[in-house]
Amino acid sequence: MSTLRIATRKSPLALWQAYHVRDKLQAAHPDLEIELLKMSTQGDKILDTPLAKIGGKGLFVKELEQGLYDESADIAVHSMKDVPALMPEGLSLAIIMDRASPFDAFVSNTYHKLSELPEGAVVGTASLRRQSQLLAHRPDLQIKSLRGNVGTRLQKLADGEFDAIILATAGLERLELSQHIRQVIPAEQMLPGIGQGALGIECRTGDQRVLDIINVLKDDDSSMAVGAERAMNAMLNGSCQTPIAGFATFQNQQLHVRGLVASEDGKRLLQAEIQGNPEDYQELGETVARDLLAQGAGDIIQNLG
Helix, strand or coil: CCEEEEEEECCHHHHHHHHHHHHHHHHHCCCCEEEEEEECCHHHHCCCCCHHHHCCHHHHCHHHHHHHHCCCCCEEEEEHHHCCCCCCCCEEEEEECCCCCCCEEEECCCCCCHHHCCCCCEEECCCHHHHHHHHHHCCCCEEECCCCCHHHHHHHHHCCCCCEEEEEHHHHHHCCCHHHEEEEECCCCCCCCCCCCCEEEEEECCCHHHHHHHHHHCCHHHHHHHHHHHHHHHHHCCCCCCCEEEEEEEECCEEEEEEEEECCCCCCEEEEEEEECHHHHHHHHHHHHHHHHHCCHHHHHHHHC
16 A cells, blocks of 8 residues: 555644654655545534534544545544544554543633632533533532634633633643643543543554554553543443543553543542553453442433433
8 A cells, every 4th residue: 555545634633643643654654655634523513512412522533434434534543532432333443542641731821720710710611521520629610611623712711701721731732832731630630531642543444454554653551541441431331421531540560440420510429440450451441330330320321311
């Protein structure tokens, strides 16, 4: 295969990610021609409604996946936090790349950290996961929906619509906007989203020519950590409509997996964790999910679904 076609969204962050993959592949395969197929997804077009009400984060990947099905593209590059827990038939998540920062970022033009926010402060986020954890710690905050690409969100903050907004640290760093980060929020305060900070590459199942090309990008540690988080999410049947967090890290050669399910208002917040052999990442993730279900996570998910 002398040409590889990458399906990508048109947002600045998505294009950064696609170019990042292109550059790494061209460094490994100097004779390879790489083309970008730039697409608009439903998630990019519908900006006046919270994601949870219009079908969730899967709206950011469906058009890209159609490009794989009709063979106008060979691979699609995704932010792993946008990829649903279950893959569609005929497509597979072949590669998880080396993970960048998985943490959330507190961004404000007035306050330096989350704890400085005054009572009743207005915080912008499109994420129920972030909203529920914010309200669990600070029920006095006003949470308002914030959609659009990173630049749009920062402009809304600058226009005074919010006292603070919460964004992914990795996205700000990739776009060279780290100067806006006032605080990287620790996992103890806000458990990260499933796969946050990691890039994934999707392709047609069994397309060996493509797999041989992209395999150089696989990161084993990130694959196991994100795999554990996704296994937990799949067993919980989690979606954008559900405040679910999951975070796996390596500690003393063990994989430590943490999970969280919360009610939208943050009044119920269930947590579970386990550690074990990293090779057993799927089982570890599922064990955390079973623990959360035993605590009543199923009721929370059913009420929100």
